[in-house]
Amino acid sequence: MSAGADTTPVIGVLGAGVMGSGIAQVTALAGCPTYCYDPDADARGRGLAEVTTGRFGLDGAVARGKRTRDEADAALARITFTDSFEQAAGADVVIEAVPEKLDLKIKVFRDLDRVAPAGTILASNTSGFPIAALAAATDRPSRVIGWHWASPAPVMRLAEIVRTEATDDDVIATISDLAARCGKNPVVVNDAPTSWGFVxxxxxxxxxxxxxxxxxxxxxxxxxxxxxxxxxxxxxxxxxxxxxxxxxxxxxxxxx
Ligand SMILES: NC(=O)c1ccc[n+]([C@@H]2O[C@H](COP(=O)([O-])OP(=O)(O)OC[C@H]3O[C@@H](n4cnc5c(N)ncnc54)[C@H](O)[C@@H]3O)[C@@H](O)[C@H]2O)c1
Incomplete structure (x- = not known):
């Protein structure tokens, strides 16, 4: 799936919580059609509220003069909060932001690998689990990468990009470019399989x-x-x- 003839990727975000909703807001503002999946209807509702009227949401960005009303409306139109895992998994880049539980994340990566197109990049916003452990749950370890954001995602410039020994260079380049397009400051570091946390x-x-x-x-x-x-x-x-x-x-x- 791709948004058009240009290189604008379609983004899937898994989890509409504190991080997932903020990440979806940022990728949508960067021009990317964004599907944010959460199985919990209340979470999807809260996510939408955060993106629109939340403290770091689009209305606030307009009120502070950071964005025009048109830019904010266009970004909102690019975001779909969805109850369809398949819809989010069908994107070009999927960013996982489910709770920080290793067994849950491994299950999510296993499911993603099954459903997502072969070329889709699978990124995790884990705060510190080894990316290699998530990559090992898939048959595409070369397309798995860490993309650690800071909260609040619409404000903080952190883009700690975590590569494993298996991550392809083109995946690192794509995610670094996307992070820069999102206004972040990508720094690529190595996975640390024996410790919790990156840098x-x-x-x-x-x-x-x-x-x-x-x-x-x-x-x-x-x-x-x-x-x-x-x-x-x-x-x-x-x-x-x-x-x-x-x-x-x-x-x-x-x-x-
Ligand atoms: N909050 C922070 O400051 C922060 C900063 C950086 C990284 N992180 C990391 O980001 C991730 C998410 O953290 P958060 O603070 O947004 O958590 P959160 O609890 O606010 O949101 C998690 C969301 O995931 C949803 N969810 C649960 N199971 C799911 C599944 N199988 N598929 C899709 N969605 C599912 C939940 O319904 C919930 O809405 C964690 O790994 C966390 O460590 C958090």
Missing amino acids: ANRIYFAMLREASRVVSEGVATREQVDQLMVDCYRWPAGPYGMVQGAGSGWSGGSAG
Whole structure:
């Protein structure tokens, strides 16, 4: 499936939750027809609400002058929230954003491999499971890749592209180009089959572990840790401020 004679890919997104709905919004804004599948009707309804009137949704982008009304309406018209797995799996690129449970993701990749056309690229937004474990559930490991986004997807520029030893170069190029087209900043890293997390989450959690040790040893309070890291390294927030930002969104962010 392809949107036309040009190279605009059709996108399937699996999961209409926090990440999936945001990802669908971004790919639609980038001009790609987007099918977002979720088996839960309430989740599909919430996803649509997030994309339209949510904090980082299209209406807000128009109100802040980031997008014209026409651009927002055109993007919305490109998104279909669907209860058909086959419809989403029939895309050129499928981005999996189901809950972070390895057995669920393996099942989803097995089903995808069965239903998706042979050339379809299967990408996972897992926060940290080895991409090789998902690729191994398919008969097309060369077309499986990690594409780790940050929340909120419409705002954050992260595009941590994770290649396995089997991922084809053309798949890496296609996903990197697509991420750039989505306004993201693609960085290609290697899969880490023996650890949880790629680069961003491993370093983030290492920092949090050390911050927790400092606090539990009574060396400093959380607030002091945050202040010292901001003052010493010009970080925008300290470790504890980052937990809040990563969990509920960064103040000052606005959807593009
Ligand atoms: N939330 C974040 O900050 C964040 C950031 C980066 C990556 N991630 C990763 O993104 C993925 C999704 O996280 P989320 O926060 O959007 O979760 P979420 O719980 O908000 O959404 C998950 C959605 O998947 C749906 N779902 C369940 N089974 C499904 C299936 N078989 N097929 C299709 N949809 C199914 C659920 O109904 C739900 O709507 C996870 O792997 C998570 O680790 C999350």
